[in-house]
Amino acid sequence: MSSKLWNRISTQLYIGFGGAVALIIMISILALFFLDYIGKIQQNVSEKSVPEMTSAFAIAQQTASLVAAVPRLTTVTTPEQFETIAATIGWQADAFKAQLSIMLENQGRDARAQTIQSGGIGIVQNIDSVKILVRERFQVRQKILDLRDELQAIQSQLTLVLINEIDDQMFYTMTGYRSLDEEQSPVSVHFSEQEFLTYRRLVELREAAAIAAQLLATAFTVTDDALLEPLRERFEATAGRASRSLDALKQTPVHARLSSTFSDLLSIGRREDNGFDLRFRELTVDEELTDLLNDSQILGIDVVAQVESFVDDSSMAAGEMADKATTATTTSTTILFIVNLVSIAGASLFVWLLVQRRLIKRLDRISSQMQQMAGGDLEVAIDIDGRDEIAQLAEALDVFRNNALEVQRLNLVETLAEELKGKNEELAHTNEELERAQDQIVMREKLAALGQLTAGVAHEIKNPMNFIMNFSEVSQELLEELLEEVAKSRDGEGNGEDEYDPELVEEVAGDLTGNLQRIHEHGKRANRIVMDMLKMGRGGGEWQETDLNVLLNDHVLLAFHSARAADTEFQLDIQQEYEEDLVKVKVRPQDLGRVFLNLVTNACYATDEKRKLLLEEGGDAAKGYLPTLKLRTQRVGDHVEVHVRDNGNGIPQSALERIFNPFYTTKPPDKGTGLGLSLSSDIMREHGGEIRVETEEGKYTDMIVVLPVEPVIPDAANVATEDATDGQGAAAAPS
Numbered sequence: 001m002s003s004k005l006w007n008r009i010s011t012q013l014y015i016g017f018g019g020a021v022a023l024i025i026m027i028s029i030l031a032l033f034f035l036d037y038i039g040k041i042q043q044n045v046s047e048k049s050v051p052e053m054t055s056a057f058a059i060a061q062q063t064a065s066l067v068a069a070v071p072r073l074t075t076v077t078t079p080e081q082f083e084t085i086a087a088t089i090g091w092q093a094d095a096f097k098a099q100l101s102i103m104l105e106n107q108g109r110d111a112r113a114q115t116i117q118s119g120g121i122g123i124v125q126n127i128d129s130v131k132i133l134v135r136e137r138f139q140v141r142q143k144i145l146d147l148r149d150e151l152q153a154i155q156s157q158l159t160l161v162l163i164n165e166i167d168d169q170m171f172y173t174m175t176g177y178r179s180l181d182e183e184q185s186p187v188s189v190h191f192s193e194q195e196f197l198t199y200r201r202l203v204e205l206r207e208a209a210a211i212a213a214q215l216l217a218t219a220f221t222v223t224d225d226a227l228l229e230p231l232r233e234r235f236e237a238t239a240g241r242a243s244r245s246l247d248a249l250k251q252t253p254v255h256a257r258l259s260s261t262f263s264d265l266l267s268i269g270r271r272e273d274n275g276f277d278l279r280f281r282e283l284t285v286d287e288e289l290t291d292l293l294n295d296s297q298i299l300g301i302d303v304v305a306q307v308e309s310f311v312d313d314s315s316m317a318a319g320e321m322a323d324k325a326t327t328a329t330t331t332s333t334t335i336l337f338i339v340n341l342v343s344i345a346g347a348s349l350f351v352w353l354l355v356q357r358r359l360i361k362r363l364d365r366i367s368s369q370m371q372q373m374a375g376g377d378l379e380v381a382i383d384i385d386g387r388d389e390i391a392q393l394a395e396a397l398d399v400f401r402n403n404a405l406e407v408q409r410l411n412l413v414e415t416l417a418e419e420l421k422g423k424n425e426e427l428a429h430t431n432e433e434l435e436r437a438q439d440q441i442v443m444r445e446k447l448a449a450l451g452q453l454t455a456g457v458a459h460e461i462k463n464p465m466n467f468i469m470n471f472s473e474v475s476q477e478l479l480e481e482l483l484e485e486v487a488k489s490r491d492g493e494g495n496g497e498d499e500y501d502p503e504l505v506e507e508v509a510g511d512l513t514g515n516l517q518r519i520h521e522h523g524k525r526a527n528r529i530v531m532d533m534l535k536m537g538r539g540g541g542e543w544q545e546t547d548l549n550v551l552l553n554d555h556v557l558l559a560f561h562s563a564r565a566a567d568t569e570f571q572l573d574i575q576q577e578y579e580e581d582l583v584k585v586k587v588r589p590q591d592l593g594r595v596f597l598n599l600v601t602n603a604c605y606a607t608d609e610k611r612k613l614l615l616e617e618g619g620d621a622a623k624g625y626l627p628t629l630k631l632r633t634q635r636v637g638d639h640v641e642v643h644v645r646d647n648g649n650g651i652p653q654s655a656l657e658r659i660f661n662p663f664y665t666t667k668p669p670d671k672g673t674g675l676g677l678s679l680s681s682d683i684m685r686e687h688g689g690e691i692r693v694e695t696e697e698g699k700y701t702d703m704i705v706v707l708p709v710e711p712v713i714p715d716a717a718n719v720a721t722e723d724a725t726d727g728q729g730a731a732a733a734p735s
Contacts, residue, residue, distance in 0.1 A: 027339050031336060063096070063303045064304065069085070071293060072085055079138050122296075123300060123303070130289060130293075133288055143278050144282065148217070151216055151275075154213075161257060162209065169254075174190075201249050202249075212265060215238065215269070216268055219276050225279075225283040232269070239270070242262060243262075243266075382397055464522035475512055478512050482508045485508070486505070543588055545586050549633055551596065555596040556631060560604065570604070572607060575629070575631065579633050582640065583709055585709060586710075595684065595705060598677065602703075603629050603646035604627075605667070608627060610627070610647075611627055639706050642705040642707070644705070645703075646701055649697065656695070661678060662678040663678075687708075688707075689707040690706050692706060
């Protein structure tokens with residue numbers, strides 16, 4: 001039994017691998033010993049010296065960054081820039097405070113660490129104060145700008161009023177006329193001391209207004225707060241003079257026209273948050289910001305100095321630890337090198353004796369025999385020698401060879417492949433038949449839809465044709481009357497009432513021209529209806545800018561008259577809320593017309609079905625119900641919405657998710673095929689839009705067509721392909 005086990009390759013491999021494992025364990029123990037020693041040194045460096053230096057460097061860098069951030073905060077020009085910079089500095093300040101906390105935890109009660117933390121906290125507090133002051137400065141500046149704009153407006157208004165009043169007063173004093181429409185006043189009245197005094201008061205008011213406005217404007221730009229108080233005193237003196245002059249005019253109509261505007265001007269320098277106070281606060285904020293900037297720089301210099309001293313001490317300790325780690329690394333490298341040499345020699349001997357001689361050669365021979373079998377030579381002889389695992393592999397290979405010879409006689413795979421090929425061909429043929437059947441159904445629905453519209457088209461064509469006939473008859477009578485007048489002119493005869501009347505000729509000619517224009521317009525309308533029907537039959541069409549109000553209205557009338565032709569009792573109240581000056585949208589009018597036609601046809605059907613149902617049920621509900629169709633167009637952002645809302649029975653919630661599926665319909669089998677909404681949805685996707693549905697069962701349905709104002713039009717190749725496909729299968733079939 002022991003001899004049999006020894007002959008097995010696995011036993012020999014286990015022994016060889018066991019020796020290798022023992023050698024590896026010994027090497028590992030030595031390596032672990034040295035690694036543990038080096039690890040303790042590195043741990044001391046990484047957990048103490050390096051974190052201390054890293055934290056110190058980070059604090060120094062962040063200190064410099066935060067100190068440099070204060071001028072950035074004070075020099076921003078817009079609130080948006082300030083908030084962006086403030087948010088960034090806020091993150092930096094949070095990181096800085098975290099580093100300070102880490103340093104204080106590592107250093108405990110070290111005096112330098114506490115000094116660094118105290119300085120860092122001072123810098124962060126200064127930054128918070130700067131943020132508050134800068135926000136206040138923006139608010140003050142905005143108020144100053146508002147006051148400046150208000151001052152300019154009031155000054156312009158007051159100057160214009162004063163100039164007019166001075167001119168009017170001078171004119172009255174010299175001429176005695178308040179206006180050219182009034183009577184002249186006596187000389188003793190208009191050329192009096194009182195009127196000259198009024199003129200002088202007006203001139204004084206103009207000068208006072210100019211001085212007050214100039215003082216306020218100067219206050220907005222002064223750079224020294226010591227100059228503000230003299231400006232305020234001069235403003236108050238000017239305001240007093242203006243008030244006295246204005247009081248002197250109380251008995252005149254001028255006072256009522258000037259008092260309100262003067263009060264507004266003077267309030268800019270006297271009200272709460274007046275121009276002088278706001279400018280003083282702005283200068284005070286600038287001084288406080290300068291003090292905070294200087295204080296932050298001093299704190300930053302002190303913190304950096306403390307950090308540099310701290311880093312020097314940590315660097316010396318780290319250097320000593322590194323020397324110890326270098327010595328341990330050299331010793332461990334020498335020992336492991338010797339052990340590795342012994343391991344390599346033993347492994348080489350093992351490979352040559354067992355692997356090369358007993359495994360590789362025999363496996364190569366079996367591999368060659370297997371390759372011959374794979375090439376189709378199943379008659380090759382398999383060499384079986386020995387009693388180990390390779391010999392067992394050779395025996396199994398010989399059994400496999402015999403089985404392969406038996407399987408080779410069977411042709412099952414080829415037979416199955418032929419059957420599968422036949423099934424695939426049959427499936428492809430069936431698929432082609434289904435596609436042809438679908439195309440035929442779509443074409444049949446298209447022809448049926450066009451047939452349903454015939455009555456509506458006839459009615460729409462009948463109206464312009466009636467107009468053409470009526471205007472033609474009137475024009476014939478006018479032409480006869482015109483020829484009679486022309487004959488009078490040509491013969492040169494007639495007198496009295498029978499004389500030639502050129503004004504009558506011009507009037508008749510004008511009427512004829514108007515009639516011909518109306519005949520032409522109604523002829524174009526009839527021609528457009530016919531062309532639209534022809535295009536609807538063909539489908540597709542070119543992209544062109546279209547007035548959706550006109551397109552919707554034309555197809556609503558077609559659908560309505562078609563429904564009336566099919567059922568004379570059909571009633572519908574059409575309410576139109578079209579947005580005036582609605583932007584024109586580039587669409588395919590024929591395709592979009594199909595969508596409108598389909599939606600309106602569905603609405604007509606829904607309202608008529610509800611009417612019939614209420615009539616069957618009887619009661620007051622049938623009398624009070626009026627089928628209504630509400631049409632609305634509007635622009636919403638970069639889209640245009642077309643609402644087609646009816647007061648029918650609505651759509652059940654269970655059917656909402658499937659109404660756009662092909663061949664799904666809520667109508668009876670003889671009323672619809674379920675293709676209309678499906679094709680309409682496809683057309684809207686081609687236009688880059690969509691159809692939304694808002695409904696409440698038993699009350700209403702609102703179909704909303706959403707179109708982009710600027711659609712993405714496909715290239716010419718895609719358009720041609722879509723037109724060809726649409727010409728074969730598209731139809732505006734009601735669903």
